[in-house]
Amino acid sequence: MKQVEAIIKPSQLxxxxxxxxxxxxxxxxxxxVRGFGRQKGHPELYRGAEYTIDFLPKVKIEILVSDxxxxxxxxxxxRGARTGKIGDGKIFVTAVxxxxxxxxxxxxxxxx
Amino acid sequence: MVIGKPLGRFLxxxxxxxxxxxxxxxxxxxATPPGGTPPQVATPQAAEPKPDPAGISTGDKTNVxxxxxxxxxxxxxxxxxDPDYAKKKKDFExxxxxxxxxxLAEKLADAVGHLRLATNFGWTLLTGYLVLFMQAGFALxxxxxxRKKNAAHLMMxxxxxxxxxxxxxxxxxxxxxFGAVAxxxxxxxxxxxxxxxxxxxGSGQWGFLGGKGFFLSGAGYDAGSNVLALFEVxxxxxxxxxxxxxxxxxxxxxxxxxxxxxxxxxxxxMFGCWVWGGGWLSxxxxxxxxxxxxxxxxxxxxxxxxxxxxxxxLAVLLGPRIGKYGADGKPRAxxxxxxxxxxxxxxxxxxxxxxxxxxxxxxxxxxxxxxxAINTNLAAVAGSATAMILWYFxxxxxxxxMACNGMLAGLVAITAPCAFVSANSAxxxxxxxxxxxxxGVLFNERVLKVDDPCGAVSVHGYCGWLGAVCxxxxxxxxxxxxxxxxxxxxxxxxAGQGVTGLLYGDSSQFWLQLGxxxxxxxxxFGFTYVTFKLVNAIVPLxxxxxxxxxxxxxxxxxxxxxxxxxxxxxx
Numbered sequence: 001m002k003q004v005e006a007i008i009k010p011s012q013l014x015x016x017x018x019x020x021x022x023x024x025x026x027x028x029x030x031x032x033v034r035g036f037g038r039q040k041g042h043p044e045l046y047r048g049a050e051y052t053i054d055f056l057p058k059v060k061i062e063i064l065v066s067d068x069x070x071x072x073x074x075x076x077x078x079r080g081a082r083t084g085k086i087g088d089g090k091i092f093v094t095a096v097x098x099x100x101x102x103x104x105x106x107x108x109x110x111x112x
Numbered sequence: 113m114v115i116g117k118p119l120g121r122f123l124x125x126x127x128x129x130x131x132x133x134x135x136x137x138x139x140x141x142x143a144t145p146p147g148g149t150p151p152q153v154a155t156p157q158a159a160e161p162k163p164d165p166a167g168i169s170t171g172d173k174t175n176v177x178x179x180x181x182x183x184x185x186x187x188x189x190x191x192x193x194d195p196d197y198a199k200k201k202k203d204f205e206x207x208x209x210x211x212x213x214x215x216l217a218e219k220l221a222d223a224v225g226h227l228r229l230a231t232n233f234g235w236t237l238l239t240g241y242l243v244l245f246m247q248a249g250f251a252l253x254x255x256x257x258x259r260k261k262n263a264a265h266l267m268m269x270x271x272x273x274x275x276x277x278x279x280x281x282x283x284x285x286x287x288x289x290f291g292a293v294a295x296x297x298x299x300x301x302x303x304x305x306x307x308x309x310x311x312x313x314g315s316g317q318w319g320f321l322g323g324k325g326f327f328l329s330g331a332g333y334d335a336g337s338n339v340l341a342l343f344e345v346x347x348x349x350x351x352x353x354x355x356x357x358x359x360x361x362x363x364x365x366x367x368x369x370x371x372x373x374x375x376x377x378x379x380x381x382m383f384g385c386w387v388w389g390g391g392w393l394s395x396x397x398x399x400x401x402x403x404x405x406x407x408x409x410x411x412x413x414x415x416x417x418x419x420x421x422x423x424x425x426l427a428v429l430l431g432p433r434i435g436k437y438g439a440d441g442k443p444r445a446x447x448x449x450x451x452x453x454x455x456x457x458x459x460x461x462x463x464x465x466x467x468x469x470x471x472x473x474x475x476x477x478x479x480x481x482x483x484x485a486i487n488t489n490l491a492a493v494a495g496s497a498t499a500m501i502l503w504y505f506x507x508x509x510x511x512x513x514m515a516c517n518g519m520l521a522g523l524v525a526i527t528a529p530c531a532f533v534s535a536n537s538a539x540x541x542x543x544x545x546x547x548x549x550x551x552g553v554l555f556n557e558r559v560l561k562v563d564d565p566c567g568a569v570s571v572h573g574y575c576g577w578l579g580a581v582c583x584x585x586x587x588x589x590x591x592x593x594x595x596x597x598x599x600x601x602x603x604x605x606x607a608g609q610g611v612t613g614l615l616y617g618d619s620s621q622f623w624l625q626l627g628x629x630x631x632x633x634x635x636x637f638g639f640t641y642v643t644f645k646l647v648n649a650i651v652p653l654x655x656x657x658x659x660x661x662x663x664x665x666x667x668x669x670x671x672x673x674x675x676x677x678x679x680x681x682x683x
Contacts, residue, residue, distance in 0.1 A: 011661040014435065014444075034676070044670040053666065085658070 001096040001109065002070040006061045007033065008081040008089040013059050016080035020063070023076050026112075029062040039087035058089060064099060064112050161294075161306035167335030170303045171226030173218060177300075179479070181593075184221055232301045232475035233335075236343050242467025243346040247274050249460030250353050254360065255673075256453025257513060257566045259446055261663025262361045263673030269356045272365070273372050277352035280376030281345050282328055288312070289348075289381035289389045290340060291322025291331075296390030296597060301475030302339055307331035317395040322385050343471065344384075347415050350468075351380045354419030357566030358427040362434075362660050365668050367653040371426065371644070379639055380418055383632060387414050393628055397598035403621030404603075404611050405596035406628040407587075409484075410472035412528030412579025413632040420573025421636035424562060429644050430654050432563030434661060443557045446565070451512055458516040462492055465523050469530045480531055480591050487530045488523065491542035495522020498546025506550075514550060517567050521549035521575045528579040532587035532611045541582050545575045577629045584625030587613035 008016060013030070020028065034055035041054040065073050074091055082088055099111040164170050176184035186207035189200035211218050251270035255263050292311040296319070298304040308331055312323030325332030328341055352375045359368070386393040387408050397405030408414050438444055448454055469488040470481040499518020500510040525545035526538055533541070552570030556562045562569065592610030594600030603609040604617060612618035613625075644653065654660075659667040666672060 009661075011435075044666065046671055 001099055001112065002065055002067055003094050003096050004061075004063045004065060004070060004073050004077070004091060005094070006063075006077045006081065006089065006091045007035065007058050008061065008077070009083065009087060010057055010059045012081045012083065012088075013061075016061065016077055019076040019080040020073065023069075023072055025063055025065070025069075025073060025076075027063070031060045031062075033058050033060045037087070037090065056087065064096060066109055066112060161309070163307045163331055163334035163337070165333045165335060170335050171222075171229035173221035173225050175225035175229055175300075175303060176221050177228070177477070184224075228477055229301075229303050229336075232477055233339050235476035236302065236339050236471060236474050239467035239471025240343040240346050242464050243343075243350065243471065244464075246346075246461050246464030246468070247349060247353060249457045249464055250350075250356075251457070252453040252460065253457030253516070254353075254357050254566045256450040256457060257357075257448045258361055259663070260449040260674065261665060261672075263449065263665065264669055264671060265664035266356070266360055267673065268365070268669055269360060269363075269368055270353055272369065273353045273356060274349055276369050276372040277349055277376035278345055280373045281348050281381070283377065284326055285348060285376045285378070285381040286328060286341050286344065287323065287325040287332065288321050288378065289384040290337075290344065291324040291326075291389070292319050292385070292391075293322065293340075293389050295319065296395055297388065298390075299336075299340060299474050301473065301477060303336040305334065305336045305340055307334050308337060314392065317392065317399050319385065319389070319391040319395075321382060321391075322389050340474075343474070344388075347411060347468075348376055348380045348384070350411075351375055351415045351419035351422070354416065354568050354572045355423040355426060357568030357571075358423035358562075358564045359430055360565055361664065362430055362654050363426075364653060364655050367647070367651065370647060371422075374640070374643060375419075375422065379422060379636065380415075383418055383635055384414050387628075393631075394596045396624060397596050401620070402624040403584075403618055404592065404598045406580075406624055407532075407583050407592070407595060407611050407621070408528045408580055408628075409531045409583070410469045410527045412524060412526075412576045413629050415576075416524045416527065416572040417576030417580070417629065417632045418636045420569050420571070420576050421633050422640040423564070424569045424573055425637045425640035426644060426653075427562050427564055427569065429641065429648055432561065433565070434657060436563045437561060441561070443561070448513055454513055454516055458519055461520060462489075462523065465492070465527075469527060473531070483591075484530045486535060487533060487538035488526055490535055490538040491522040491526030491530075491545065492519045493522070494539045494542025495519055495525070495546040495549070498522075498543045499550055502547065502550050513567075514553070517549055517553065517571050518546045520571045521545040524572055524575040525579040525582060527576075529583045529586055531591055532583060532589075532613075534586075534588055534590075537582075537586040537588070541579075541586065544582075545578060548574050548578055573633070577633055580625050580629035580632070581622075583611065583613060584622035585613045585615055587611045587618075587621065588616050589618075 006016070034057055036054060036056055039056065041052050041056060043050055043052050061077070063073060070093060074093065077091055098107065100107050101111040173185045174183070174187075178184070186204050188204050189197055191197065194200065247270065251267055254270065255266040258266055291308055293299065294304060294306050294309040295311065296317060298306070308322070308324050310323045311319040312321045314320040324330070325337060328338070331337070332341070352372050355371060355375065359371070385391040387406055388394070393406040395405055396402045433446070436444055436446070465488055466485060470484045473481050473484070496515050496519035499521070500515045503514045504510045522542035522545045525541050529541060530538070549567070549570050552574040553567050556564050556569055564570070589604070589609045589612040593603065593608050595611050599609065601607065604612060612621060614622040647653065655664060655667070
């Protein structure tokens with residue numbers, strides 16, 4: 001079982017979600033985050049004082065998938081989130097130890 | 113034709129400067145002192161009225177009027193061919209005799225006349241301030257209806273709208289709209305503003321654009337004229353901010369400034385001249401025997417339809433927001449980010465409308481103000497109730513934003529007929545407006561595919577048109593005797609009969625209302641579309657795609673409405 005974590009541009013969330021739904025992904029968690037990679041922030045002026053907006057708004061999606069499905073899911077996210085401009089984001093895939101469904105107590109692959 | 117931004121800005125400024133050059137001869141006329149006019153023709157003419165900037169010669173016994181509208185002072189009849197001449201001459205001689213016996217009463221009458229005007233000055237200014245406050249209401253309403261990333265952009269648009277449209281109106285808009293008001297539509301409640309007595313284009317009962325009072329100077333530097341100017345500028349501002357609702361989230365700030373200058377300088381004032389400034393549309397009763405001429409009490413068409421259809425033209429030119437319509441053509445929702453603002457804003461607009469409608473009598477001495485105030489509220493609540501109930505039946509839940517839009521629709525629709533209808537008619541008008549606004553929003557969204565973030569076209573455009581037509585249907589003749597100079601002695605065979613609609617026996621009023629409202633729609637849409645298609649070819653109206661996706665707050669203004677302090681670093 002794998003956790004796929006993707007940090008993407010907020011404007012691409014709709015497309016990524018559509019692509020994942022088409023694949024049959026049944027659940028995801030979405031969080032509003034701020035951050036930067038190589039995109040960096042940009043300088044602004046406020047009433048005569050300079051400041052930099054370092055942390056740009058992004059969206060983080062977390063999905064749990066079976067090992068076999070993981071590459072397809074990563075592909076779908078890349079297709080949905082890519083704009084070709086700087087700041088498109090990154091995807092991290094990590095291994096998951098255990099998954100439990102709270103309502104029924106199912107564990108493992110059944111709980112995805 | 114794509115031009116770089118700096119060159120584009122230069123061209124826009126050049127266009128604006130050309131306006132000033134065109135106005136130069138008019139400005140020169142205003143600058144000439146009263147004594148320096150060219151030699152007059154030999155025929156004796158009435159002296160050109162002097163402006164009264166300090167208000168010390170405004171208001172005397174000729175302004176004393178009783179509840180029924182009868183004048184205290186009797187003037188000498190000048191028209192010897194008048195069938196009533198003998199009687200009028202006798203009345204005048206009796207008045208002269210009486211006045212000779214009671215000189216103190218005459219002096220008192222002068223003070224009473226002054227006081228009457230003072231009452232009306234106070235009323236008109238205060239109701240004007242209420243309308244000014246509507247600016248805040250609309251800012252909150254529209255800001256709440258859009259996405260969070262554009263909140264500062266919306267507030268700035270509403271704010272800058274007030275600023276720039278006002279300046280355009282001061283420069284030439286007021287003069288275009290009211291420069292000739294004393295010719296056919298002198299506001300007697302304010303002393304008649306006699307110095308505003310010349311058309312720039314047209315004359316007599318076929319006036320098209322006024323020509324006095326540019327830069328609120330010369331003939332415009334007058335106490336009475338300034339009251340009128342304050343009241344009328346805030347009405348123009350209403351038309352100015354209506355467009356924000358349809359063009360927001362994708363228009364550049366500088367293109368928006370051009371829109372506001374356009375509305376304040378010419379779009380609003382020209383139609384306003386035709387209807388309120390004594391222009392040709394209002395005089396069609398006198399010239400063509402069509403009812404009382406085109407009637408629009410407080411501006412369903414003059415203000416709201418002009419704003420609404422200008423907004424529609426701009427929205428069509430701009431195109432829908434990115435992501436609004438999917439590949440299948442279905443509209444996507446961009447939910448309001450702050451319903452608290454939306455409802456608060458609507459309440460402020462309702463409160464301000466208490467200035468908008470009752471204030472349009474231009475005087476507290478016109479006691480119809482109470483009926484107007486009640487009618488306004490009745491239409492507001494009827495419109496909102498209808499929208500809520502209708503939406504509930506269609507979609508199982510009452511939409512809060514549609515409840516607010518329903519109230520505004522009722523208010524817009526009653527704005528033209530409010531002085532001429534009964535309470536029950538006001539409720540019916542509100543109900544119809546509620547139905548029209550709900551249908552209009554769905555129609556624009558799903559059929560026409562015109563992206564209108566705040567529903568401005570439906571609320572102000574469609575319901576504004578409806579309001580003017582409702583005058584022609586529901587006006588019951590109890591008010592408005594002598595409106596636009598028609599039927600002062602009697603109308604439809606009855607003395608004191610006022611503006612009347614279809615249901616009370618006057619079909620010509622209905623057809624004229626229908627025609628005039630439709631003309632307004634074509635005028636506002638067409639003039640705006642042609643002008644801004646040209647502007648768009650020189651300087652694009654729309655922001656680049658990345659800016660639109662990021663939200664306009666930072667790229668356009670360098671600040672957000674809701675900065676998260678911990679994450680923004682100051683250097």
